[in-house]
Amino acid sequence: MQINLEERLKENPVLRKQFDELDAYIDEKAGQQGSLINVMHRAQEIFGYLPDEVLAYVSTRLQVPRSTVYGVVTFYHFFSRTPKGRHTISVCLGTACYVRGSNSVYDKVTKSLGIKAGETSPDGRYTLDLVRCVGACGLAPVVVIDKDTYGRMTPDKVVTLLNKYV
């Protein structure tokens, strides 16, 4: 695995840059106790998701068993083991949103994109996620697309909104 990665890094400057970036972050956190979750956050930011080779790499660098790394990554909802689409749509199904009808917003999104929560559209444009409360309950129902939050959503409004994200 390691040898394989070395060779691929030589051929692929983009990948090289990504791993260099991860390396720099790990160096920065060197000596900090229990930094695994923070490192995985950074890794997901860099790579977009957490493939096997990244888990293996982090395991070696942090001197943490791979089983532990895998255990942590699969325990927390935030970490994804599969590539994400260009845009991540998170429909909030927290209580405040739910009682104000966010399930109908969610249904509309699944129908118009043809994907369910946790799936990515075949063209790689959207990934659909369900979240439990983003803390913007005053504006329920709420939809988050990438880093933008949209309040007072309706099934009609959400479709227009999706089209803005190409």
Next chain:
Amino acid sequence: MIRNQLLICAGGACITSGEKSVKDVLVEELAKNGIQDEVQIIETGCMGACDLGPIVVVYPEGTFYQKVTPQNAGPIVSEHLVKGRVVSGLLYRQPTSETRAQTREEISFYTLQVKRVLRNCGVIDPLSIEEYIARDGYFGLGKALEIGPDAIIQTIQESGLRGRGGAGFPTGIKWKAARDASGSPKYVVCNGDEGDPGAFMDRSVLEGDPHSVIEAMVIAGFAIGAATGYVYVRAEYPLAIERLEVALTRAREYGFLGRNILGSGFDFDIEIRIGAGAFVCGEETALLRSIEGKRGMPSAKPPFPAQAGLWGKPTLINNVETYANVPPILINGAEWFRSVGTAKSPGTKVFALAGKVQNTGLVEVPMGTTLRELVFDIGGGIPGGKAFKGAQTGGPSGGIITADYLDMPIDFDSVKELGTIMGSGGLIILDEDNCMVDVAKFYLAFTVDESCGKCTPCREGTKQMYQIMERITDGKGTPNDIGKLKTLGRVIQQTSLCGLGQSAPNPVLSTIRFFPDEYRAHIEDRKCPAHACLHLLTYSVVSEKCVGCTACARQCPVQAITGQVKKAHVIDQATCIKCGSCYEVCRFDAILKE
């Protein structure tokens, strides 16, 4: 020379409502009128009235402009600031009369509140440590360093402060236990993993007044003898993390953090740890595992974190709102703190009002305030003239307070008697359109999802309960299902390892207790009185009202509707998938949903 200040609410909800573009327009307008040097723009933390956002307040007058948009923001500069004429169209319209409120002091949403925890939220620039200091910031720390650890803990104990994270454990006892514990090093932890859906008070404090939490943690570190603190913030709150980072840097620059704090010889520093989306991490032992970089699984207590917490060392853990209470207690004393609230629950509580209520947002009231005051006087009642049905407190760990208890003073102990918990302060208001069985099922789905799987009663038990609830809402319930739910619920409450499991049955048990008729209607009559449970609905055409426009037939995705043009249509019940498209599209009220 600054003559006016424009405070723009930059809380999460106002940003969502377009605060950034409003700010851009205001900056542009100031420049256009050549007064950019006379007017200062300050982005504050959450002002609380999320429903009215974006909010702009003009000082020194305190004029309160609400629902400002990029299109209507211009006159705030060209009329108010240049010509001195208040833009009346942007003022808040009083619900009971035609008059408009000029300032916050004229709006009942604000006048009925007592702001202690939220003292700086919406008042200062959260990125400015100078503004925090100008509002007595870090004076509590100064006092603490002067009086010493024992006196600090005594003051906290005398104040009667109880943990605002949910259970209401006396904070002073926790601090004393952590101080008395042997073992070193010790740690101070702030629980900012506000996972209860419908609660956003901790988010607002972290975003709007991060220094209040930092100051309290330094005080706590000094009191128990710790040198390191961790703030654990959930990943869903990136803005809170960003502002906290800025605040930590400033605090270090000013010598409130780091080596030899204020010349006292005391060293303390704080690190941020980011959650990764696991509700169970709000439970203190699970949170500590997560800080250690492990799977966030809870462990049995005792040992309590005060004895063996982070890396097995004595650890003091409090939530954000609890910490925010600490600096003013040190400045003003225990008596001052006890001057509001009830005897056993002194002080204030921040509630997040959400759901079916007119004024959604963040409110802080004395403990012992009634639900009626919260929902109707502050919250402005239920929208659309609907009837109040209940308020869910404590999120997935809590239960319902019904209309019968609207006049009961709310504190830690009174809500417990009703089978619910105070929780972190999320208050979801439900109206007649909400089905209680459906809401309870919703919460259970949440706990099934979030159960970490370590102990069997929680992992398997909640799933069994969920399946029964699903059966009931699908119209396949049997009369002994209610008994089964109660038995299962009791077993899960008594045998689960941590707070998540022990409280998971609460929403179901609470709704069975207060809304038995609704459960019976689902099970015996196969009807959902609130028309919320899809499988128990039928759609039919009222032939007298149907004009035969064919709109519904064209809309129906499964061709269940037939009929000739200009004649009454019919829905074939066997084909109908109850999607409700016909109900939405009909302009003649001819579709009956029951």
